[in-house]
Amino acid sequence: QKEVEQNSGPLSVPEGAIASLNCTYSDRGSQSFFWYRQYSGKSPELIMSIYSNGDKEDGRFTAQLNKASQYVSLLIRDSQPSDSATYLCAVGAGTALIFGKGTTLSVSS
Amino acid sequence: DTEVTQTPKHLVMGMTNKKSLKCEQHMGHRAMYWYKQKAKKPPELMFVYSYEKLSINESVPSRFSPECPNSSLLNLHLHALQPEDSALYLCASSQEPGSLSEQYFGPGTRLTVT
Numbered sequence: 393q394k395e396v397e398q399n400s401g402p403l404s405v406p407e408g409a410i411a412s413l414n415c416t417y418s419d420r421g422s423q424s425f426f427w428y429r430q431y432s433g434k435s436p437e438l439i440m441s442i443y444s445n446g447d448k449e450d451g452r453f454t455a456q457l458n459k460a461s462q463y464v465s466l467l468i469r470d471s472q473p474s475d476s477a478t479y480l481c482a483v484g485a486g487t488a489l490i491f492g493k494g495t496t497l498s499v500s501s
Numbered sequence: 502d503t504e505v506t507q508t509p510k511h512l513v514m515g516m517t518n519k520k521s522l523k524c525e526q527h528m529g530h531r532a533m534y535w536y537k538q539k540a541k542k543p544p545e546l547m548f549v550y551s552y553e554k555l556s557i558n559e560s561v562p563s564r565f566s567p568e569c570p571n572s573s574l575l576n577l578h579l580h581a582l583q584p585e586d587s588a589l590y591l592c593a594s595s596q597e598p599g600s601l602s603e604q605y606f607g608p609g610t611r612l613t614v615t
Contacts, residue, residue, distance in 0.1 A: 424601045435591055435606040436544065443601070480543055484600025487557060491543035 394419045394485050398492035407501045411468040415481030415492055418462070424484030425457055425464045430494070431477045439479075440466065471499045504528070505607035507592050513613045516582060522610045524575040524592030530605075532598040533575040535567060536591040538609075544591055550575060551598035582614045 395418040405411045413427075424443055428436035440455040442448045442464065448455045454467040464483075468475055476499050481492040505526045514520050524533065532551050536544035548567045549557035555567065564586075566578040575592055589609045595602035 426603065428606075435589070435609045438603055438605060441603050482604075487549065487551075487599050488546050489600055489604065493543055 394483075394490050396481055396483050396490050396492040398479075398481050398495045400493055401496040402498050403495055404498045404500065405471050407471060407473060407499055409471050409499075411471045411475065411497055411499070413466040413468070413479050413481075413495050413497065415464045415466075415483075416462055417464070417481075417483045417490075419483065419485055419490075420459075420462060422459075422462075422483045422485060425455070426482040426484075426489065427453075427455060427466045428480040428482060429475075429477045430480060436480055468497075471497075473499050473501045475499050505592055505594050505605055507590075507607040507610050509610060510608065511611045511613075513615060514579065514582065515615055516584070518582075519578070519580045521579065522577040522590055522592075522612075524577075524607055525573055526594040526605075526607075527573055528594065528596075528605075529572075530594035530596050531572070532595045532602065533569065534593040534595075534604065535575070535577050536593060536606075538589045538591055544606075548577075549598070556598065579612075582612075584614050587612055587614045 427440045430436045442455040456465045478494040480494045482489040535547040538544045550569045568576040592607040593604040595604045
């Protein structure tokens, strides 16, 4: 059974801090990794995709991938209250994505 | 533009009703998906269409019937649903089939079965 694990949280950070969200996966053959943001009552929104080991930066977001450790993370710099949401890690498995259960982030002003 | 549209936004139906959910994308994407999401749970894959053909059916009950009339449209026909089928139904699309391609979600249809 292929699994994606995330700490459900809530993860609470003050405004302006760095939020670090983590995800581990079981399928060593996975090649694609995605982070989605989901506000309460809304649909998931793709934030980042990463396919190679290392870091990928997009604005305040940095995705980090370590395939040897089967670990992918999302860093949010200068966190804002508008970043408060559930963050879903998704890992490619064959023809489909396997989603983690999500980490709830709360940014306090 | 990465827009996927879904109608209706909300739907309330009785257990004997027949209704349809609609999804549309004009990005030229060749794969389209239906997901079901219950509160505080991740999306669960229901169906995958690749190049307008059904490629994955995740053992979904027959009261859910997908249809892909053309490369831009995806429907989900609903019949004789149960209250436990109440959920957010999400449509997504990707440039190509397979898990290497980014999936973009529509806003979803909030379904309540009474």
